[in-house]
Amino acid sequence: SQELEQSPQSLIVQEGKNLTINCTSSKTLYGLYWYKQKYGEGLIFLMMLQKGGEEKSHEKITAKLDEKKQQSSLHITASQPSHAGIYLCGADRGDSNYQLIWGAGTKLIIKP
Amino acid sequence: NAGVTQTPKFQVLKTGQSMTLQCAQDMNHNSMYWYRQDPGMGLRLIYYSASEGTTDKGEVPNGYNVSRLNKREFSLRLESAAPSQTSVYFCASSESGSSGNTIYFGEGSWLTVV
Numbered sequence: 001s002q003e004l005e006q007s008p009q010s011l012i013v014q015e016g017k018n019l020t021i022n023c024t025s026s027k028t029l030y031g032l033y034w035y036k037q038k039y040g041e042g043l044i045f046l047m048m049l050q051k052g053g054e055e056k057s058h059e060k061i062t063a064k065l066d067e068k069k070q071q072s073s074l075h076i077t078a079s080q081p082s083h084a085g086i087y088l089c090g091a092d093r094g095d096s097n098y099q100l101i102w103g104a105g106t107k108l109i110i111k112p
Numbered sequence: 113n114a115g116v117t118q119t120p121k122f123q124v125l126k127t128g129q130s131m132t133l134q135c136a137q138d139m140n141h142n143s144m145y146w147y148r149q150d151p152g153m154g155l156r157l158i159y160y161s162a163s164e165g166t167t168d169k170g171e172v173p174n175g176y177n178v179s180r181l182n183k184r185e186f187s188l189r190l191e192s193a194a195p196s197q198t199s200v201y202f203c204a205s206s207e208s209g210s211s212g213n214t215i216y217f218g219e220g221s222w223l224t225v226v
Contacts (some may be wrong), residue, residue: 033214040219042218042220043217045216090155094211097211098143098160098209100210100215104152
């Protein structure tokens with residue numbers, strides 16, 4: 001079973017619409033990372049969250065970590081074609097300084 | 113500004129052949145990692161190197177070996193490739209461990225074993 005659940009698995013959104021991707025753990029997390037992946041470009045770091053209730057924004061992307069530090073959401077406002085790709089969340093469970101666990105990814109398609 | 117560079121980008125191997133994936137980073141990072149990515153399974157850690165001179169097994173080390181050649185370079189070797197090793201491989205690095213540090217990834221190496 002996946003220790004870090006991402007939902008939805010895939011998402012098709014009309015350009016200009018908002019969307020949210022979720023990442024959920026059954027255990028408290030010490031850190032939560034969001035990455036974006038495009039074919040042939042590897043993983044691009046978006047944001048890192050460490051504190052309960054923390055929220056960070058970059059351009060039109062906002063990520064939040066809940067107070068219990070078990071769920072994070074990634075929200076995109078007014079989506080654009082450049083937002084298309086696979087979004088991955090990775091988590092630090094606190095049991096190793098080198099081993100993160102990863103969600104399976106959310107594939108985002110933007111319809112023009 | 114190269115970051116993490118890995119080669120080759122694509123490779124097709126026959127079962128039983130060996131090959132080495134090369135990785136280099138130019139950020140003076142202490143820690144380096146090799147992950148594999150399979151559909152529906154997210155990233156899984158194969159091996160990591162906390163610092164120059166050390167290597168440790170990750171979640172899925174069987175069938176692989178690694179070498180931390182120096183601070184910059186971390187290679188992954190498949191001694192006798194199997195179809196189950198068909199995957200996308202990512203090398204990554206971070207300043208020192210993953211807790212609280214950004215991990216930087218290479219562009220990936222697509223490996224097919226037939």
